């Protein structure tokens with residue numbers, strides 16, 4: 001049995017989490033509950049437009 005995990009998601013720590021901050025995340029830390037979720041809502045996050053970790057997830061061109 002094989003369990004597949006979306007690697008692109010797994011490799012990116014939640015916005016505002018310690019792991020994300022450690023690799024340069026500039027997303028709002030308090031707003032994201034330090035990686036737990038926006039206003040305590042799991043899975044909901046706010047992103048910083050200039051975050052080098054999360055802002056470039058979409059492969060779009062500016």
Ligand SMILES: [Zn+2]
Nearest residue numbers: 025027051054
């Ligand atoms: Zn970020």
